[in-house]
Amino acid sequence: MNEMTSQNIHATSIKIKDTGCLIRGPSGSGKSLLALELLNHFGESAALISDDQTTLTLQDNQLIASCPPPLIGKIELYGRGIIEWPRIEQCPIEMVIDLVDTRERMPDEAEFTCEIMDRQLRRVPVPNHRLTDLSHQRMLVEAGLFYK
Numbered sequence: 001m002n003e004m005t006s007q008n009i010h011a012t013s014i015k016i017k018d019t020g021c022l023i024r025g026p027s028g029s030g031k032s033l034l035a036l037e038l039l040n041h042f043g044e045s046a047a048l049i050s051d052d053q054t055t056l057t058l059q060d061n062q063l064i065a066s067c068p069p070p071l072i073g074k075i076e077l078y079g080r081g082i083i084e085w086p087r088i089e090q091c092p093i094e095m096v097i098d099l100v101d102t103r104e105r106m107p108d109e110a111e112f113t114c115e116i117m118d119r120q121l122r123r124v125p126v127p128n129h130r131l132t133d134l135s136h137q138r139m140l141v142e143a144g145l146f147y148k
Contacts, residue, residue: 004057004058004059005057005058005117006055006056006057006058007055007056007117008053008054008055008056008068009022009024009053009054009056010024010027010052010053011023011024011031011052011053011054012031012032012034012035012050012051012052012054012075013048013049013050013054013065013067013091013093014035014038014039014046014047014048014049015046015047015049015088015091016038016042016045016046016141016145017042017045017046017145019094019095019145020049020065020091020092020093020094020095021038021093021094021095021096021097021141022054022065022093022095022096022097022116023035023097023099024096024097024098024099025098025099025100025128026099029099029128029129030099030128030129030130030137031051031052031099032051032052032075032076032077032078033077033078033129033134034097034099034126034129034134034137034138034141035048035051035075036075036077036085037134037137037138038138038141039085041138047086047087047088047091048073048075048085048086048087048088049065049066049067049087049088049089049090049091050065050066050067050068050071050072050087051067051071051074051075051076052071052076053067053068053071054066054067055067055068056093056116056117058117058118058119062092063092063093063116063117063119063121064090064091064092064093065090065091065092065093066089066090067087067089072087073085073086073087093116093121094121094122095121095122095123095124095144095145096114096116096121096122096123096124097123097124097126097141097144098114098123098124098125098126099126099127099128099129100125100126100127100128101127101128101131102127102131103127103131103132104125107125111123111125112124112125112144122144123144124140124141124143124144125140126140126141
C-alpha cells in the first residue's frame with residue numbers, strides 16, 4: 001500500500017509548461033501578483049493550481065501540489081479582490097520560487113536548491129515586488145525554468 005504524507009503550506013502554486021512551481025513568501029510579498037504575471041505571460045502553457053495556501057502530498061516519491069477546497073479556482077488580484085481563474089487539480093512540484101527581501105547580484109550556488117518534505121528541489125530566489133519590477137521577476141523565473 002502506498003503511504004501518503006500531506007501538509008498545507010502558505011504558498012501559491014502554478015504550472016508553467018511541464019514544471020510545477022511553488023511561489024513562497026510572506027504575506028504581502030507579491031506571490032499572487034507574480035503568479036498572475038506568469039500565468040498571463042505563458043498563456044495556455046500555464047495553469048493555476050492554488051493561491052495562498054497549497055496542499056503538498058508526498059505520493060510515489062513525488063511532491064504533488066493541490067488546492068484546499070474553499071480556494072479552488074480563486075486568486076487575489078490586489079486592488080480588485082478575489083477573482084476566478086482557470087485551474088488544474090494538481091501537479092508535481094519541481095521548482096520553488098522564493099520571494100526574498102534582498103537583491104543579490106550573484107547569489108551563491110547553494111541558493112538555487114531547497115528541500116521540502118525531504119525532497120531536493122530547484123530554487124529561484126526572486127526579490128519581492130518592493131525591490132524590483134515584474135519583468136525582472138519573470139526573467140529570473142524563466143532563467144530558473146529554462147537555463148542552467
